Amino acid sequence: MDELAPEIEQILEVIYRRYHYDFRAYSRSSLARRFDAACASLGCANVRELQLKLEDDAQFFARLLQFLTVQVSELFRDPGFFLALRTHIVPVLRTYPSLKIWIAGCSTGEEVYSFAILLREEGLLDRTMLYATDINPESLRRAEAGVYSIDRVQSFSENYRAAGGKASLASYYSARYESVVFDRSLRKNAVFADHSLATDSVFAEVQVVSCRNVLIYFNNALQEHALGLMKDALCRRGFLGLGARETLQFSTHASAFNELVSQERWYQRC
Amino acid sequence: MLTAKRTTPLEIVVIGASTGAVEALHVLLPLLAHGLAVPVVVVVHLPANHRSLLPEIFAPLCQSPVREPLDKEPVTGGVIWFAPADYHLLIESERSFAFSVDAPVKYSRPAVDVLFESAAHAYGAGVTGVVLTGASEDGADGAATIRTHGGCVYVQDPEQAEAKLMPMAAVRLAAPQYIGSITGIAEQLRASTGWST
Numbered sequence: 350m351d352e353l354a355p356e357i358e359q360i361l362e363v364i365y366r367r368y369h370y371d372f373r374a375y376s377r378s379s380l381a382r383r384f385d386a387a388c389a390s391l392g393c394a395n396v397r398e399l400q401l402k403l404e405d406d407a408q409f410f411a412r413l414l415q416f417l418t419v420q421v422s423e424l425f426r427d428p429g430f431f432l433a434l435r436t437h438i439v440p441v442l443r444t445y446p447s448l449k450i451w452i453a454g455c456s457t458g459e460e461v462y463s464f465a466i467l468l469r470e471e472g473l474l475d476r477t478m479l480y481a482t483d484i485n486p487e488s489l490r491r492a493e494a495g496v497y498s499i500d501r502v503q504s505f506s507e508n509y510r511a512a513g514g515k516a517s518l519a520s521y522y523s524a525r526y527e528s529v530v531f532d533r534s535l536r537k538n539a540v541f542a543d544h545s546l547a548t549d550s551v552f553a554e555v556q557v558v559s560c561r562n563v564l565i566y567f568n569n570a571l572q573e574h575a576l577g578l579m580k581d582a583l584c585r586r587g588f589l590g591l592g593a594r595e596t597l598q599f600s601t602h603a604s605a606f607n608e609l610v611s612q613e614r615w616y617q618r619c
Numbered sequence: 620m621l622t623a624k625r626t627t628p629l630e631i632v633v634i635g636a637s638t639g640a641v642e643a644l645h646v647l648l649p650l651l652a653h654g655l656a657v658p659v660v661v662v663v664h665l666p667a668n669h670r671s672l673l674p675e676i677f678a679p680l681c682q683s684p685v686r687e688p689l690d691k692e693p694v695t696g697g698v699i700w701f702a703p704a705d706y707h708l709l710i711e712s713e714r715s716f717a718f719s720v721d722a723p724v725k726y727s728r729p730a731v732d733v734l735f736e737s738a739a740h741a742y743g744a745g746v747t748g749v750v751l752t753g754a755s756e757d758g759a760d761g762a763a764t765i766r767t768h769g770g771c772v773y774v775q776d777p778e779q780a781e782a783k784l785m786p787m788a789a790v791r792l793a794a795p796q797y798i799g800s801i802t803g804i805a806e807q808l809r810a811s812t813g814w815s816t
Contacts, residue, residue, distance in 0.1 A: 378709035378737040379719040565718040
Protein backbone atom coordinates (compact mmCIF):
# COMPACT_ATOMS: atom_id res chain seq x y z
CA MET A 350 0.00 0.00 0.00
CA ASP A 351 1.10 3.55 -0.60
CA GLU A 352 3.41 4.81 2.11
CA LEU A 353 2.70 8.44 1.09
CA ALA A 354 -1.00 8.17 1.90
CA PRO A 355 -0.96 9.60 5.48
CA GLU A 356 1.07 12.66 4.40
CA ILE A 357 -1.43 13.41 1.67
CA GLU A 358 -4.39 13.07 4.05
CA GLN A 359 -2.72 15.53 6.41
CA ILE A 360 -1.90 18.18 3.83
CA LEU A 361 -5.45 18.00 2.41
CA GLU A 362 -6.83 18.66 5.92
CA VAL A 363 -4.50 21.64 6.34
CA ILE A 364 -5.44 23.04 2.93
CA TYR A 365 -9.12 22.73 3.78
CA ARG A 366 -8.87 24.27 7.27
CA ARG A 367 -6.46 27.06 6.36
CA TYR A 368 -7.56 27.94 2.79
CA HIS A 369 -11.05 26.39 2.48
CA TYR A 370 -10.20 24.46 -0.68
CA ASP A 371 -11.62 20.97 -0.29
CA PHE A 372 -9.60 18.32 -2.11
CA ARG A 373 -10.32 15.68 0.53
CA ALA A 374 -12.69 13.74 -1.72
CA TYR A 375 -10.43 13.83 -4.78
CA SER A 376 -9.06 10.64 -6.33
CA ARG A 377 -5.80 9.87 -4.61
CA SER A 378 -3.89 8.41 -7.57
CA SER A 379 -3.94 11.72 -9.50
CA LEU A 380 -3.35 13.80 -6.37
CA ALA A 381 -0.26 11.74 -5.55
CA ARG A 382 1.22 12.59 -8.95
CA ARG A 383 0.26 16.25 -8.63
CA PHE A 384 1.90 16.55 -5.22
CA ASP A 385 5.03 14.86 -6.61
CA ALA A 386 5.15 17.40 -9.43
CA ALA A 387 4.59 20.25 -6.96
CA CYS A 388 7.40 19.02 -4.69
CA ALA A 389 9.81 18.86 -7.63
CA SER A 390 8.90 22.33 -8.94
CA LEU A 391 8.54 24.16 -5.65
CA GLY A 392 11.78 22.80 -4.20
CA CYS A 393 10.35 20.57 -1.48
CA ALA A 394 11.80 17.17 -0.64
CA ASN A 395 8.40 15.71 0.26
CA VAL A 396 4.73 16.43 0.95
CA ARG A 397 5.44 17.11 4.64
CA GLU A 398 7.74 19.98 3.63
CA LEU A 399 5.07 21.37 1.28
CA GLN A 400 2.65 21.33 4.18
CA LEU A 401 4.99 23.21 6.52
CA LYS A 402 5.61 25.88 3.89
CA LEU A 403 2.00 26.49 3.00
CA GLU A 404 0.73 26.75 6.58
CA ASP A 405 1.80 30.39 6.93
CA ASP A 406 2.22 31.45 3.34
CA ALA A 407 -0.87 32.13 1.26
CA GLN A 408 1.25 32.99 -1.78
CA PHE A 409 2.95 29.64 -1.58
CA PHE A 410 -0.47 28.00 -1.47
CA ALA A 411 -1.52 29.96 -4.57
CA ARG A 412 1.47 28.46 -6.38
CA LEU A 413 0.68 24.96 -5.10
CA LEU A 414 -2.94 25.35 -6.26
CA GLN A 415 -1.71 25.57 -9.86
CA PHE A 416 -0.34 22.04 -9.50
CA LEU A 417 -3.51 20.68 -7.89
CA THR A 418 -5.80 21.82 -10.71
CA VAL A 419 -3.92 21.28 -13.94
CA GLN A 420 -6.34 19.83 -16.49
CA VAL A 421 -5.07 20.24 -20.05
CA SER A 422 -7.91 20.36 -22.59
CA GLU A 423 -8.53 21.51 -26.15
CA LEU A 424 -11.11 23.41 -28.13
CA PHE A 425 -13.80 20.99 -29.34
CA ARG A 426 -12.21 18.07 -27.48
CA ASP A 427 -14.14 14.92 -28.59
CA PRO A 428 -15.65 16.50 -31.73
CA GLY A 429 -18.51 13.96 -31.66
CA PHE A 430 -19.75 15.52 -28.42
CA PHE A 431 -20.14 18.91 -30.13
CA LEU A 432 -21.58 17.37 -33.28
CA ALA A 433 -24.25 15.74 -31.11
CA LEU A 434 -24.87 19.10 -29.42
CA ARG A 435 -25.49 20.69 -32.84
CA THR A 436 -27.59 17.87 -34.19
CA HIS A 437 -29.70 16.74 -31.25
CA ILE A 438 -29.74 19.53 -28.68
CA VAL A 439 -29.54 22.84 -30.55
CA PRO A 440 -32.97 22.24 -32.20
CA VAL A 441 -34.51 22.01 -28.72
CA LEU A 442 -32.53 25.00 -27.43
CA ARG A 443 -33.97 27.12 -30.26
CA THR A 444 -37.39 26.77 -28.66
CA TYR A 445 -36.28 28.74 -25.56
CA PRO A 446 -36.51 32.55 -25.69
CA SER A 447 -33.39 32.82 -23.54
CA LEU A 448 -30.79 30.28 -22.46
CA LYS A 449 -28.49 29.66 -19.54
CA ILE A 450 -25.60 27.24 -19.92
CA TRP A 451 -23.26 26.18 -17.12
CA ILE A 452 -19.71 25.03 -17.94
CA ALA A 453 -18.76 23.45 -14.62
CA GLY A 454 -15.01 23.16 -14.10
CA CYS A 455 -14.10 25.33 -17.09
CA SER A 456 -10.36 25.28 -16.35
CA THR A 457 -8.57 27.59 -18.82
CA GLY A 458 -11.66 28.13 -20.98
CA GLU A 459 -11.31 25.79 -23.96
CA GLU A 460 -14.82 24.43 -23.41
CA VAL A 461 -16.28 27.94 -23.03
CA TYR A 462 -14.99 29.12 -26.42
CA SER A 463 -16.09 25.85 -28.04
CA PHE A 464 -19.65 26.40 -26.80
CA ALA A 465 -19.61 30.11 -27.67
CA ILE A 466 -18.47 29.49 -31.25
CA LEU A 467 -21.01 26.73 -31.80
CA LEU A 468 -23.84 28.84 -30.34
CA ARG A 469 -22.80 31.84 -32.48
CA GLU A 470 -22.93 29.66 -35.61
CA GLU A 471 -26.36 28.38 -34.63
CA GLY A 472 -27.61 31.93 -34.00
CA LEU A 473 -28.11 31.35 -30.27
CA LEU A 474 -25.20 33.12 -28.61
CA ASP A 475 -26.90 36.50 -28.29
CA ARG A 476 -29.67 35.05 -26.16
CA THR A 477 -27.42 32.80 -24.08
CA MET A 478 -25.84 33.44 -20.71
CA LEU A 479 -22.74 31.25 -20.25
CA TYR A 480 -21.71 30.55 -16.66
CA ALA A 481 -18.10 29.35 -16.61
CA THR A 482 -17.02 28.21 -13.17
CA ASP A 483 -13.85 26.82 -11.65
CA ILE A 484 -12.10 26.77 -8.28
CA ASN A 485 -8.78 28.07 -9.59
CA PRO A 486 -8.68 31.89 -9.90
CA GLU A 487 -5.65 31.75 -12.20
CA SER A 488 -7.48 29.37 -14.56
CA LEU A 489 -10.52 31.66 -14.56
CA ARG A 490 -8.31 34.64 -15.39
CA ARG A 491 -6.80 32.73 -18.32
CA ALA A 492 -10.23 31.50 -19.44
CA GLU A 493 -11.48 35.08 -19.53
CA ALA A 494 -8.39 36.26 -21.43
CA GLY A 495 -8.95 33.62 -24.14
CA VAL A 496 -5.29 33.51 -25.17
CA TYR A 497 -3.77 30.21 -26.28
CA SER A 498 -0.39 29.17 -27.60
CA ILE A 499 -0.29 29.16 -31.39
CA ASP A 500 1.12 25.62 -31.53
CA ARG A 501 -2.19 24.29 -30.20
CA VAL A 502 -4.27 25.90 -32.93
CA GLN A 503 -3.81 23.22 -35.56
CA SER A 504 -5.40 20.55 -33.39
CA PHE A 505 -8.11 23.04 -32.30
CA SER A 506 -8.91 23.59 -36.00
CA GLU A 507 -9.02 19.88 -36.80
CA ASN A 508 -11.40 19.32 -33.89
CA TYR A 509 -13.54 22.28 -34.96
CA ARG A 510 -13.97 20.89 -38.47
CA ALA A 511 -14.75 17.39 -37.15
CA ALA A 512 -17.31 18.96 -34.80
CA GLY A 513 -19.26 20.34 -37.78
CA GLY A 514 -17.76 23.85 -37.73
CA LYS A 515 -19.37 26.06 -40.36
CA ALA A 516 -16.60 28.60 -40.97
CA SER A 517 -12.86 28.64 -40.42
CA LEU A 518 -11.71 28.67 -36.81
CA ALA A 519 -9.35 31.49 -37.80
CA SER A 520 -12.35 33.80 -38.17
CA TYR A 521 -12.79 33.68 -34.37
CA TYR A 522 -9.28 34.63 -33.25
CA SER A 523 -6.45 36.96 -34.12
CA ALA A 524 -2.84 35.79 -34.07
CA ARG A 525 -0.28 37.73 -32.05
CA TYR A 526 3.30 36.50 -32.23
CA GLU A 527 3.30 33.09 -30.52
CA SER A 528 -0.33 33.11 -29.42
CA VAL A 529 -3.90 33.58 -30.57
CA VAL A 530 -6.57 35.57 -28.79
CA PHE A 531 -10.22 34.71 -29.23
CA ASP A 532 -12.73 37.39 -30.22
CA ARG A 533 -14.01 39.28 -27.16
CA SER A 534 -17.56 39.23 -28.50
CA LEU A 535 -17.61 35.45 -27.92
CA ARG A 536 -17.53 36.06 -24.17
CA LYS A 537 -19.82 39.07 -24.15
CA ASN A 538 -22.49 37.05 -22.32
CA ALA A 539 -20.11 34.88 -20.31
CA VAL A 540 -19.67 35.11 -16.56
CA PHE A 541 -16.45 33.64 -15.16
CA ALA A 542 -16.95 32.80 -11.51
CA ASP A 543 -15.34 30.98 -8.61
CA HIS A 544 -17.51 27.98 -7.76
CA SER A 545 -16.69 24.69 -6.08
CA LEU A 546 -18.66 21.56 -6.84
CA ALA A 547 -17.52 20.31 -3.43
CA THR A 548 -18.56 23.21 -1.19
CA ASP A 549 -20.85 25.64 -3.08
CA SER A 550 -24.52 25.26 -4.02
CA VAL A 551 -26.73 25.73 -7.06
CA PHE A 552 -26.79 29.35 -8.30
CA ALA A 553 -29.16 29.34 -11.30
CA GLU A 554 -31.63 27.28 -13.26
CA VAL A 555 -30.01 26.29 -16.55
CA GLN A 556 -30.94 24.45 -19.75
CA VAL A 557 -27.52 22.84 -20.28
CA VAL A 558 -24.73 21.71 -17.95
CA SER A 559 -21.43 20.63 -19.46
CA CYS A 560 -19.08 19.09 -16.91
CA ARG A 561 -16.47 17.11 -18.76
CA ASN A 562 -13.42 15.42 -17.29
CA VAL A 563 -14.03 17.01 -13.91
CA LEU A 564 -15.83 14.13 -12.16
CA ILE A 565 -12.92 11.79 -12.99
CA TYR A 566 -10.93 13.61 -10.30
CA PHE A 567 -13.57 13.01 -7.61
CA ASN A 568 -14.24 9.96 -5.45
CA ASN A 569 -17.67 8.31 -5.62
CA ALA A 570 -19.20 10.36 -2.80
CA LEU A 571 -18.13 13.71 -4.27
CA GLN A 572 -19.26 12.61 -7.74
CA GLU A 573 -22.70 11.91 -6.33
CA HIS A 574 -22.78 15.29 -4.59
CA ALA A 575 -21.68 17.14 -7.76
CA LEU A 576 -24.15 15.28 -9.97
CA GLY A 577 -26.87 16.16 -7.46
CA LEU A 578 -26.01 19.87 -7.86
CA MET A 579 -26.16 19.57 -11.65
CA LYS A 580 -29.45 17.71 -11.47
CA ASP A 581 -30.91 20.45 -9.26
CA ALA A 582 -29.57 23.20 -11.54
CA LEU A 583 -31.13 21.73 -14.68
CA CYS A 584 -34.63 22.63 -15.75
CA ARG A 585 -37.02 19.85 -16.67
CA ARG A 586 -35.82 18.34 -19.99
CA GLY A 587 -32.49 20.13 -19.57
CA PHE A 588 -29.29 18.57 -20.93
CA LEU A 589 -26.22 17.21 -19.15
CA GLY A 590 -22.95 16.52 -21.02
CA LEU A 591 -20.18 14.47 -19.39
CA GLY A 592 -16.66 13.40 -20.44
CA ALA A 593 -16.00 10.40 -22.66
CA ARG A 594 -15.13 8.02 -19.79
CA GLU A 595 -17.73 9.41 -17.36
CA THR A 596 -21.15 7.85 -17.02
CA LEU A 597 -24.30 8.03 -14.92
CA GLN A 598 -24.46 4.25 -15.09
CA PHE A 599 -23.13 3.78 -11.53
CA SER A 600 -24.87 6.84 -10.03
CA THR A 601 -27.96 7.03 -7.81
CA HIS A 602 -28.99 10.03 -9.95
CA ALA A 603 -29.25 7.86 -13.08
CA SER A 604 -33.04 7.54 -12.72
CA ALA A 605 -33.44 11.34 -13.00
CA PHE A 606 -31.99 11.28 -16.52
CA ASN A 607 -32.55 9.63 -19.89
CA GLU A 608 -29.67 8.72 -22.16
CA LEU A 609 -29.96 11.04 -25.12
CA VAL A 610 -26.80 10.32 -27.13
CA SER A 611 -25.15 7.74 -24.91
CA GLN A 612 -22.07 7.28 -27.11
CA GLU A 613 -21.27 10.99 -26.64
CA ARG A 614 -22.38 11.15 -22.97
CA TRP A 615 -25.34 13.47 -23.45
CA TYR A 616 -28.15 12.97 -20.95
CA GLN A 617 -31.54 14.64 -20.60
CA ARG A 618 -33.19 15.48 -17.29
CA CYS A 619 -36.56 13.78 -16.85
CA MET B 620 18.98 -15.48 -18.74
CA LEU B 621 17.86 -15.42 -15.14
CA THR B 622 14.35 -16.55 -14.41
CA ALA B 623 11.93 -14.47 -12.45
CA LYS B 624 10.24 -16.52 -9.78
CA ARG B 625 7.84 -14.31 -7.87
CA THR B 626 7.95 -14.49 -4.10
CA THR B 627 4.41 -13.07 -3.79
CA PRO B 628 1.44 -14.05 -5.96
CA LEU B 629 0.89 -12.05 -9.14
CA GLU B 630 -2.17 -9.79 -8.88
CA ILE B 631 -1.96 -7.60 -11.97
CA VAL B 632 0.03 -7.27 -15.20
CA VAL B 633 0.64 -3.78 -16.63
CA ILE B 634 2.06 -3.42 -20.13
CA GLY B 635 3.49 -0.42 -21.95
CA ALA B 636 4.34 -0.11 -25.65
CA SER B 637 4.67 2.53 -28.34
CA THR B 638 6.15 2.32 -31.85
CA GLY B 639 5.61 -1.26 -33.06
CA ALA B 640 3.09 -1.93 -30.28
CA VAL B 641 0.37 -3.51 -32.41
CA GLU B 642 2.70 -6.13 -33.88
CA ALA B 643 4.22 -6.94 -30.46
CA LEU B 644 0.83 -7.19 -28.75
CA HIS B 645 -0.38 -9.33 -31.63
CA VAL B 646 2.09 -11.94 -30.42
CA LEU B 647 1.82 -11.36 -26.67
CA LEU B 648 -1.88 -10.90 -25.89
CA PRO B 649 -3.25 -14.09 -27.50
CA LEU B 650 -0.61 -16.03 -25.50
CA LEU B 651 -1.83 -14.41 -22.27
CA ALA B 652 -5.55 -14.56 -22.91
CA HIS B 653 -5.76 -18.31 -22.35
CA GLY B 654 -6.66 -19.14 -18.74
CA LEU B 655 -6.17 -15.55 -17.65
CA ALA B 656 -7.24 -14.87 -14.03
CA VAL B 657 -5.52 -11.56 -13.24
CA PRO B 658 -6.23 -8.20 -14.90
CA VAL B 659 -3.95 -7.16 -17.77
CA VAL B 660 -3.83 -3.39 -18.31
CA VAL B 661 -2.19 -2.01 -21.44
CA VAL B 662 -1.04 1.50 -22.32
CA VAL B 663 -0.18 2.11 -25.96
CA HIS B 664 0.78 5.60 -27.12
CA LEU B 665 -2.02 6.79 -29.38
CA PRO B 666 -2.80 9.95 -31.35
CA ALA B 667 -4.94 12.24 -29.19
CA ASN B 668 -7.70 13.15 -31.63
CA HIS B 669 -8.87 9.69 -32.62
CA ARG B 670 -10.79 7.02 -30.82
CA SER B 671 -8.62 4.00 -30.11
CA LEU B 672 -9.32 0.94 -32.26
CA LEU B 673 -7.23 -1.37 -30.11
CA PRO B 674 -10.12 -3.22 -28.41
CA GLU B 675 -11.70 -3.94 -31.82
CA ILE B 676 -8.35 -5.12 -33.18
CA PHE B 677 -7.53 -7.44 -30.30
CA ALA B 678 -10.90 -8.77 -29.14
CA PRO B 679 -11.17 -11.31 -32.00
CA LEU B 680 -7.65 -12.60 -31.25
CA CYS B 681 -8.08 -13.12 -27.52
CA GLN B 682 -10.18 -15.56 -25.51
CA SER B 683 -10.69 -13.08 -22.69
CA PRO B 684 -12.80 -9.91 -22.88
CA VAL B 685 -10.89 -6.89 -24.25
CA ARG B 686 -12.20 -3.47 -23.18
CA GLU B 687 -11.56 0.15 -22.34
CA PRO B 688 -12.53 0.90 -18.73
CA LEU B 689 -14.94 3.58 -17.53
CA ASP B 690 -14.21 5.91 -14.62
CA LYS B 691 -14.33 4.08 -11.23
CA GLU B 692 -14.85 0.68 -12.82
CA PRO B 693 -13.36 -2.16 -10.70
CA VAL B 694 -10.10 -3.60 -12.06
CA THR B 695 -11.59 -7.01 -12.77
CA GLY B 696 -9.36 -10.03 -13.40
CA GLY B 697 -9.52 -12.11 -16.56
CA VAL B 698 -9.97 -8.99 -18.69
CA ILE B 699 -7.51 -7.25 -21.00
CA TRP B 700 -8.00 -3.52 -20.39
CA PHE B 701 -6.75 -0.89 -22.86
CA ALA B 702 -6.15 2.75 -21.93
CA PRO B 703 -8.34 4.99 -24.14
CA ALA B 704 -6.84 7.82 -26.20
CA ASP B 705 -6.07 11.21 -24.63
CA TYR B 706 -6.43 10.27 -20.95
CA HIS B 707 -3.93 9.06 -18.41
CA LEU B 708 -5.16 5.77 -16.95
CA LEU B 709 -4.49 5.19 -13.25
CA ILE B 710 -5.42 2.64 -10.60
CA GLU B 711 -6.73 3.73 -7.21
CA SER B 712 -5.73 1.99 -3.98
CA GLU B 713 -9.27 0.50 -3.82
CA ARG B 714 -8.36 -1.12 -7.15
CA SER B 715 -10.68 0.77 -9.40
CA PHE B 716 -9.75 2.65 -12.56
CA ALA B 717 -9.24 6.41 -12.52
CA PHE B 718 -8.53 8.86 -15.33
CA SER B 719 -6.87 12.22 -15.63
CA VAL B 720 -6.40 14.86 -18.27
CA ASP B 721 -3.30 16.23 -16.56
CA ALA B 722 -0.44 17.26 -18.84
CA PRO B 723 1.24 14.62 -21.02
CA VAL B 724 4.16 12.80 -19.38
CA LYS B 725 7.21 12.36 -21.63
CA TYR B 726 5.05 13.76 -24.45
CA SER B 727 2.39 11.08 -24.00
CA ARG B 728 -1.17 10.89 -22.72
CA PRO B 729 -1.81 8.09 -21.86
CA ALA B 730 1.66 7.60 -20.35
CA VAL B 731 3.06 4.23 -19.30
CA ASP B 732 4.79 5.83 -16.28
CA VAL B 733 1.46 7.07 -14.90
CA LEU B 734 -0.17 3.63 -15.09
CA PHE B 735 2.88 1.80 -13.72
CA GLU B 736 3.42 4.16 -10.76
CA SER B 737 -0.23 4.08 -9.71
CA ALA B 738 -0.30 0.27 -10.04
CA ALA B 739 2.82 0.02 -7.86
CA HIS B 740 1.14 2.16 -5.18
CA ALA B 741 -2.11 0.15 -5.35
CA TYR B 742 -0.76 -3.41 -5.61
CA GLY B 743 2.81 -3.24 -4.21
CA ALA B 744 4.71 -6.44 -4.89
CA GLY B 745 1.72 -7.96 -6.72
CA VAL B 746 2.53 -6.07 -9.93
CA THR B 747 4.43 -7.30 -12.94
CA GLY B 748 5.25 -4.55 -15.43
CA VAL B 749 6.11 -5.39 -19.03
CA VAL B 750 7.92 -2.90 -21.28
CA LEU B 751 7.82 -3.61 -25.00
CA THR B 752 8.98 -1.84 -28.15
CA GLY B 753 8.84 1.96 -28.35
CA ALA B 754 10.71 5.07 -29.44
CA SER B 755 10.33 7.00 -26.17
CA GLU B 756 11.67 6.68 -22.63
CA ASP B 757 8.17 6.50 -21.15
CA GLY B 758 7.79 3.47 -18.88
CA ALA B 759 11.30 3.37 -17.45
CA ASP B 760 10.55 5.49 -14.36
CA GLY B 761 7.31 3.62 -13.78
CA ALA B 762 9.10 0.28 -14.09
CA ALA B 763 11.67 1.47 -11.55
CA THR B 764 8.82 2.37 -9.15
CA ILE B 765 7.36 -1.12 -9.59
CA ARG B 766 10.76 -2.57 -8.62
CA THR B 767 11.09 -0.37 -5.50
CA HIS B 768 7.66 -1.59 -4.39
CA GLY B 769 8.82 -5.20 -4.72
CA GLY B 770 7.13 -6.01 -8.04
CA CYS B 771 8.63 -7.65 -11.13
CA VAL B 772 9.65 -6.04 -14.42
CA TYR B 773 10.05 -7.91 -17.70
CA VAL B 774 11.42 -6.14 -20.76
CA GLN B 775 11.48 -7.09 -24.41
CA ASP B 776 15.06 -7.63 -25.57
CA PRO B 777 15.90 -4.27 -27.22
CA GLU B 778 17.70 -6.10 -30.03
CA GLN B 779 14.45 -7.86 -30.92
CA ALA B 780 12.21 -4.78 -30.57
CA GLU B 781 11.04 -2.75 -33.55
CA ALA B 782 12.04 0.39 -31.62
CA LYS B 783 14.79 -0.02 -29.01
CA LEU B 784 14.63 3.19 -26.98
CA MET B 785 11.78 2.29 -24.64
CA PRO B 786 13.04 -1.19 -23.66
CA MET B 787 16.63 0.13 -23.39
CA ALA B 788 15.56 2.87 -20.98
CA ALA B 789 13.66 0.34 -18.86
CA VAL B 790 16.67 -2.00 -18.79
CA ARG B 791 18.89 0.89 -17.68
CA LEU B 792 16.62 2.26 -14.93
CA ALA B 793 14.59 -0.67 -13.64
CA ALA B 794 17.00 -3.65 -13.37
CA PRO B 795 14.44 -6.05 -14.90
CA GLN B 796 14.19 -9.65 -13.62
CA TYR B 797 13.77 -10.82 -17.20
CA ILE B 798 14.90 -9.52 -20.59
CA GLY B 799 13.95 -11.62 -23.58
CA SER B 800 11.64 -12.40 -26.44
CA ILE B 801 7.91 -11.76 -26.36
CA THR B 802 7.17 -15.48 -26.14
CA GLY B 803 9.70 -15.67 -23.30
CA ILE B 804 7.85 -12.90 -21.45
CA ALA B 805 4.57 -14.77 -21.95
CA GLU B 806 6.12 -17.94 -20.50
CA GLN B 807 7.40 -16.03 -17.47
CA LEU B 808 3.99 -14.53 -16.83
CA ARG B 809 2.14 -17.78 -17.23
CA ALA B 810 4.54 -19.47 -14.81
CA SER B 811 3.83 -16.86 -12.09
CA THR B 812 2.05 -17.92 -8.91
CA GLY B 813 -1.45 -16.48 -9.09
CA TRP B 814 -1.61 -16.50 -12.90
CA SER B 815 -4.60 -18.83 -13.03
CA THR B 816 -6.97 -20.03 -10.35
